[in-house]
Amino acid sequence: MSLDRRQFLVDGTMFILLTGAATRAWPFIEQGRPQDAPGYDTASHWWAMFIDVEKCIGCGRCVDACKVENDVPPEPYYFRTWVERYTIPPVDPEDATAHQLPIVDSPNGGRDGFPAEPPIEGAKSFFVPKMCNHCADSPCTQVCPVGATFQGPDGVVLVDKTYCVGCRYCVQACPYGCRFLDPRTNTADKCTLCYHRITKGLTTACCEVCPTQARVLGNLRNPDDPIHQLLREHKVHVLKPDLATGAKLYYNGLDGAVR
Amino acid sequence: MAQVLRDAEHLVRLALLFLAGGLFFLGIRAFLVPAGFGEFGHFRTGALQDIRDRPLHFAGRDSCGEADCHEDVAAELANDSHARVGCESCHGALAAHAADPEIAEAAAVDELDLCSRCHASNPARPASFTQQVEIEPHREESPCSECHPAHEPSS
Amino acid sequence: MHTVPGVEGFMYPNEMELQWSIMIVLYPYLTGLVAGAFILASLERVFNVAAVKPTYRLALLTALAFMLIAPLPLQLHLGHPERSFEMFLTPHRTSAMAMFGFVYLWYLLAVLVIEIWLEFRPHIVAQAQTASGLLRPLYRVLTLGSYNVSPRALEIDDRVGRFVTVIGIPSAFLLHGYVGFIFGSVKANPWWSTPLMPVVFLFSAIVSGIAAVLLIYLVYCKLAKIPIDMPCVDSMAKYLYYAFLVDFSLEMLDLIHRIYVADESFRSLDFMVNTKLYGSQVVGQIGLGTLLPIALLALTQLVSLSIRARKRLYVAAGILTLVGIFLMRWNVVIGGQLFSKSFLGYTSYKMGFATREGLLPALIVMVLPLLVLWVLVRLFPPMEEQRPAPH
Numbered sequence: 001m002s003l004d005r006r007q008f009l010v011d012g013t014m015f016i017l018l019t020g021a022a023t024r025a026w027p028f029i030e031q032g033r034p035q036d037a038p039g040y041d042t043a044s045h046w047w048a049m050f051i052d053v054e055k056c057i058g059c060g061r062c063v064d065a066c067k068v069e070n071d072v073p074p075e076p077y078y079f080r081t082w083v084e085r086y087t088i089p090p091v092d093p094e095d096a097t098a099h100q101l102p103i104v105d106s107p108n109g110g111r112d113g114f115p116a117e118p119p120i121e122g123a124k125s126f127f128v129p130k131m132c133n134h135c136a137d138s139p140c141t142q143v144c145p146v147g148a149t150f151q152g153p154d155g156v157v158l159v160d161k162t163y164c165v166g167c168r169y170c171v172q173a174c175p176y177g178c179r180f181l182d183p184r185t186n187t188a189d190k191c192t193l194c195y196h197r198i199t200k201g202l203t204t205a206c207c208e209v210c211p212t213q214a215r216v217l218g219n220l221r222n223p224d225d226p227i228h229q230l231l232r233e234h235k236v237h238v239l240k241p242d243l244a245t246g247a248k249l250y251y252n253g254l255d256g257a258v259r
Numbered sequence: 260m261a262q263v264l265r266d267a268e269h270l271v272r273l274a275l276l277f278l279a280g281g282l283f284f285l286g287i288r289a290f291l292v293p294a295g296f297g298e299f300g301h302f303r304t305g306a307l308q309d310i311r312d313r314p315l316h317f318a319g320r321d322s323c324g325e326a327d328c329h330e331d332v333a334a335e336l337a338n339d340s341h342a343r344v345g346c347e348s349c350h351g352a353l354a355a356h357a358a359d360p361e362i363a364e365a366a367a368v369d370e371l372d373l374c375s376r377c378h379a380s381n382p383a384r385p386a387s388f389t390q391q392v393e394i395e396p397h398r399e400e401s402p403c404s405e406c407h408p409a410h411e412p413s414s
Numbered sequence: 415m416h417t418v419p420g421v422e423g424f425m426y427p428n429e430m431e432l433q434w435s436i437m438i439v440l441y442p443y444l445t446g447l448v449a450g451a452f453i454l455a456s457l458e459r460v461f462n463v464a465a466v467k468p469t470y471r472l473a474l475l476t477a478l479a480f481m482l483i484a485p486l487p488l489q490l491h492l493g494h495p496e497r498s499f500e501m502f503l504t505p506h507r508t509s510a511m512a513m514f515g516f517v518y519l520w521y522l523l524a525v526l527v528i529e530i531w532l533e534f535r536p537h538i539v540a541q542a543q544t545a546s547g548l549l550r551p552l553y554r555v556l557t558l559g560s561y562n563v564s565p566r567a568l569e570i571d572d573r574v575g576r577f578v579t580v581i582g583i584p585s586a587f588l589l590h591g592y593v594g595f596i597f598g599s600v601k602a603n604p605w606w607s608t609p610l611m612p613v614v615f616l617f618s619a620i621v622s623g624i625a626a627v628l629l630i631y632l633v634y635c636k637l638a639k640i641p642i643d644m645p646c647v648d649s650m651a652k653y654l655y656y657a658f659l660v661d662f663s664l665e666m667l668d669l670i671h672r673i674y675v676a677d678e679s680f681r682s683l684d685f686m687v688n689t690k691l692y693g694s695q696v697v698g699q700i701g702l703g704t705l706l707p708i709a710l711l712a713l714t715q716l717v718s719l720s721i722r723a724r725k726r727l728y729v730a731a732g733i734l735t736l737v738g739i740f741l742m743r744w745n746v747v748i749g750g751q752l753f754s755k756s757f758l759g760y761t762s763y764k765m766g767f768a769t770r771e772g773l774l775p776a777l778i779v780m781v782l783p784l785l786v787l788w789v790l791v792r793l794f795p796p797m798e799e800q801r802p803a804p805h
Binding site: 042054055056057058059060061065068069070085086087113114116118125126127147148149150151152153158159160161162163192195196197199200202203205208209210211212213 | 293296297299300301302303306307309310311312313314315316317319320341343344345347348351352375376377379380381382383384385387388
């Protein structure tokens with residue numbers, strides 16, 4: 001019998017005999033990893049994150065924790081997450097028509113905190129943590145030519161490092177600048193939402209160390225998850241909504257000047 | 260008919276060559292496409308497990324106060340203003356230590372740098388975060404923990 | 415405020431290093447030459463522009479030479495070139511880059527190789543019987559075992575060849591339009607994201623292809639000591655002029671639209687064009703690379719000049735055109751990465767010299783197609799025999 005036909009019969013039989021959940025576990029059992037199937041069910045998770053700009057104090061622990069947890073290259077141009085400081089110059093009544101641009105800085109991604117000296121005095125300023133938005137209509141997975149980057153069934157956008165060819169089309173397609181090419185593996189890299197942690201009941205490294213709970217991991221498929229209340233009670237924004245990426249990084253308190 | 264075929268014979272051979280090439284490609288494709296590709300989407304299913312298998316460096320705050328380890332510290336923290344600051348936020352990644360307390364000692368903490376990171380006065384911090392101060396005139400040469408024990412800073 | 419040298423203002427930290435290098439500039443440049451050369455060849459075959467007939471075979475061989483080398487800059491760019499075959503194994507249907515792999519393969523095999531093979535079959539068959547040394551087995555393989563070059567067989571070849579050219583024209587449009595779409599469909603990048611991009615790429619490809627064949631024809635005739643067919647050259651220059659007018663109009667349309675609409679990205683892009691890209695875009699691409707060759711060509715079209723004067727103007731215009739279209743690719747690819755997607759900063763492109771994506775391999779990649787062409791014209795002489803009439 002040909003391989004395909006045999007496989008079909010096996011699959012068909014399994015589908016009839018086992019429950020839906022067990023059928024979902026079958027691929028793992030087949031690949032010799034039955035211990036990974038129970039305990040975490042992708043179907044009951046749709047991951048998102050809530051970031052409260054009004055709570056972020058710019059300490060940068062999140063940036064540091066991410067680099068440690070995920071073995072991110074230490075140079076200041078490879079970040080899976082980073083914090084930006086926005087300084088919005090006030091409108092000068094004597095020169096009200098002048099077009100003022102915000103001043104933004106992110107020294108070493110905010111990993112070592114921010115200097116107390118503001119870029120200009122007396123301006124509105126705040127911190128904005130940035131990371132992969134794990135978009136539901138992700139433009140980066142749309143352009144990957146080989147299927148190395150993808151959105152998993154539980155909403156996390158991931159990269160298969162054994163399959164990525166390193167073309168960097170995904171890096172170009174991401175509107176948020178959250179991707180980079182890992183120089184050690186020559187493959188695309190980005191925030192994985194600490195997939196290796198959240199599938200074991202832990203939270204992400206950045207949420208773990210945030211002292212003010214400015215970052216909160218959420219599971220939209222869980223009706224009891226606190227994220228539902230957060231989304232209900234705050235004026236929520238996503239970055240670059242005009243690009244309709246389906247971003248699942250929800251911000252509270254995001255100033256209109258933030259890009 | 261035979262004459263036409265004789266005159267177009269080279270085209271038939273060309274077509275057969277292309278067909279052979281196509282079949283060869285489809286044939287080796289079956290061997291080269293990785294196992295489990297396309298099951299849950301246009302990707303290799305095994306990638307999900309590969310990523311899940313990445314090592315942990317942070318243990319998570321829940322594992323610090325459990326089972327005769329640091330329950331006393333956890334109790335101190337719980338009643339004070341650092342209650343929701345994770346242990347590893349100050350002490351660094353300690354999954355190795357949580358797995359084997361003998362091997363990895365908790366990292367020593369440089370007080371001044373660490374405390375300043377959150378509590379040094381910075382205009383960009385939200386106004387609701389009132390626990391900010393100009394560190395230098397405030398501390399008068401003393402270490403921070405002299406007046407503000409790290410696990411019970413308000414006492 | 416910036417810790418990385420070469421960055422002004424604010425860039426997202428991951429944006430500071432450019433991802434697509436000169437290799438990604440070269441790739442559309444070379445494939446553009448392919449599409450342009452083929453479209454010139456098809457002018458004679460399908461549209462019966464008899465004047466350009468002498469360049470028919472040379473244009474086809476030029477297209478093939480560039481097409482064989484064009485994947486090389488891509489391979490030099492990829493982080494894992496050994497995995498590049500994955501694009502054919504598991505192509506992601508939503509990815510323009512993946513689909514382009516098949517368009518490229520289709521065009522190379524089903525159009526270009528077949529058309530050249532049919533065109534040169536009499537020569538191949540003859541050489542398979544008379545050539546010496548290693549060349550003889552090569553030609554014998556190329557005959558595919560058939561030595562039939564009777565008039566009836568050649569007539570069939572001609573019909574099929576014409577058919578291949580007819581489907582080749584939309585294939586050539588698809589070939590380079592697709593490259594434009596690879597850039598034009600990236601909504602994250604306002605410098606690239608425009609529906610005009612495939613059309614602009616296509617017409618600049620036609621312009622560069624005609625210019626390349628024109629120059630190659632002049633050089634080839636000189637080296638092979640064949641008299642130059644001046645009406646042919648005049649005709650090519652005329653088509654170059656028309657194509658240039660369309661190309662320039664399209665690029666101006668894009669520019670005027672941007673200036674008029676002045677959306678959020680405009681301020682940042684405008685600043686970039688006036689500072690970082692001033693030399694390569696305003697002076698190079700628009701000035702020396704478009705307006706000047708158009709003016710020179712217009713001169714030859716409107717004023718009666720001697721053969722010598724025309725030849726010199728054509729050579730000057732041709733060289734300026736090739737430089738200008740290269741700069742156009744440069745300004746699109748590199749320019750699109752010099753500004754931050756926050757619209758608040760700029761970075762710089764640091765090109766290495768002897769690195770994998772550096773200047774040295776880039777220069778080699780630019781020269782290689784000419785070497786390949788040199789080999790091809792020795793194997794398949796483009797001017798030796800006239801094609802049997804009628805068509």
